Amino acid sequence: MNPGAPLIEARNLVKYFPIHAGLFSRHVADVKAVDDVSFAIGAGETLGLVGESGSGKTTVGRMLLRLLRETSGEIFFGGEEITGLSSDGVRKLRRSMQIIFQDPYASLNPRMTVGEIVGEPVRLHGIARGKAVEERVVELLKLVGLRPYHANRFPHEFSGGQRQRVGIARALAVDPKFIVCDEPVSALDVSIQAQVINLLEDLQSQLGLTYLFIAHDLSVVRHISTRVAVMYVGKLVELAGRDALYERPLHPYTQALLSAIPIPDPAVETRRKRIVLSGDIPSPVDPPSGCRFHTRCPIAFDRCAVEEPLFKEYGGGHFAACHYVEEHGGAAPDLTRGPAVISGS
């Protein structure tokens, strides 16, 4: 692999889930979960992927890991195409890419001890045998801040934060290069979230890991990410470096999303202007025509309803898909003067 090349790259990734109905299970429609999404993640980088429910962010993560087969598009890992790999090839690939799930209660087998859970991938991938598996398990438990004696306990004996550590140890067991973190802290108590975020950061610098960090909490994503991508109903609407995205968001959806996050400081909150979007998130079964955001966008104009905006770069690796931004040479629209704005009270 040449230096500077991305570790993982998605090109024009599409995933439609067919909906069948009627006596003969006729194919009546598709859930257009992911619709033409392209991005790349560099080695050692954390790409944050944010979006609301139904935006397709989890589906993207599952496709990268080959847990879901794409409808069309290509995925490259370390420069090699991994779409179309045989199941044997995928099994070998799993030594390089792993996942940490949102719910540490549902993703650990309640009838296995922690030692068995963490040791299983070590044995299955033939990384170690016999006594060496136990040693590897102890090493992994220490790495995630648990103690060797925890290996003999069952998941129900642990708190949520500790269980998430077990999930992280299991993901690290095969010494992967790339980990998809799918909402890894959103099920945890506030005071525990910071423990797990710090652990993920430490592991990244120690082991040189690359993360795709999927979350709906934009404060957490800003904290942990190198770059951030924003999805809306199956499409990428914006992608930029973390500070550029938060300080100069181009897309109206990103602006509204950021302004909707309350900041834990009443003095800041009173000064802030909030863009309140009207309406609900559209269904990915029947997404709006043109720009998918036009039904809720406070600055939508005629072109937005008919023509799909291109995902274009506006300098410095800052991408956005918006007709307004394109027509104004990459200038961000000022939504704070629109009718949808609520000033702090």
Add this chain to the structure above:
Amino acid sequence: MGALLEVVNLRTAFRTEDGPVTAVNGLSFSLDAGETLGIVGESGSGKSVTALSIMRLLAQNASVQADAIRFNGSDLQTKSEAEMRRIRGHEIAMIFQDPMTSLNPVLTVGEQIAEAVRLHLHLNRADAWNKAVDMLDKVRIPAAAKRAKDYPHQFSGGMRQRVMIAMALSCNPKVLIADEPTTALDVTIQAQILELMNEMQRETGAAIVLITHDLGVVAEVCRNVLVMYGGDMVEYGSADQIFNDPRMPYTRGLLASIPRLDAAERQRLLPIKGQPPNLLNMPPGCAFAPRCDQRMTVCDQKVGLHDFGSGHVARCWLYEERR
């Protein structure tokens, strides 16, 4: 005029197979008319149980004791079940986290709101229905007259929460208790719902108790904040006092441990070490002591509230020793 709602020394315990569990341990607070009080805490801190204790909505294995739960001057503990039914939904209304499980799936939303209105405001069937449609319109459900005939499953999460708010406010309650009303919702929908609650409060003057774990939401809407830990109040003050001058190490730790959207530099988060306490096996003194960086030997003993003036109180030995 006295407080609209006053809770004095509330103790709620549950009988369980593993022994008695004290969920709320001697909590006292009061709420004025038109006030917005935020109750923050983690899972197991007792914030929801407090609300359910006041509303007398807990299961049979719960025992609720208090020196007083005064609402509008009279003690709710002396009310009969029939009297409580007249208060619930009428004088004190509640909104829950998950609108799907708190709406009746086999009644249309219009029927559900109209039922409450007929019961509490004694309107006839037609007037109650019109009132229900009115309320749905007020919480900005498009085509309210038509949507009133729809069932809960035909609404999205945000729309269902609007229905809950319409129902809760339909009888002009004096107190609205909202238990994590936006936790299950997406952020852009959360912004809509918080704005709606704000607007409704300005219009009706209802006092709101907002139970949440999200400090950002508290900063946005609350005038006063009550921080709970291990079943008791550990700090209380105005939003300004709690966010800018927190005294209890738990409150400080909580504020330092959350990443802020407006953080200019990437700073390492300062987590609170350890785990929330196990209610079956509570520390003898301060519940937070095992996780506290400033722990002293005296922390193994119970400590009272220290008054910092202008309504700001905190429960911590740090301030007791200085005297």
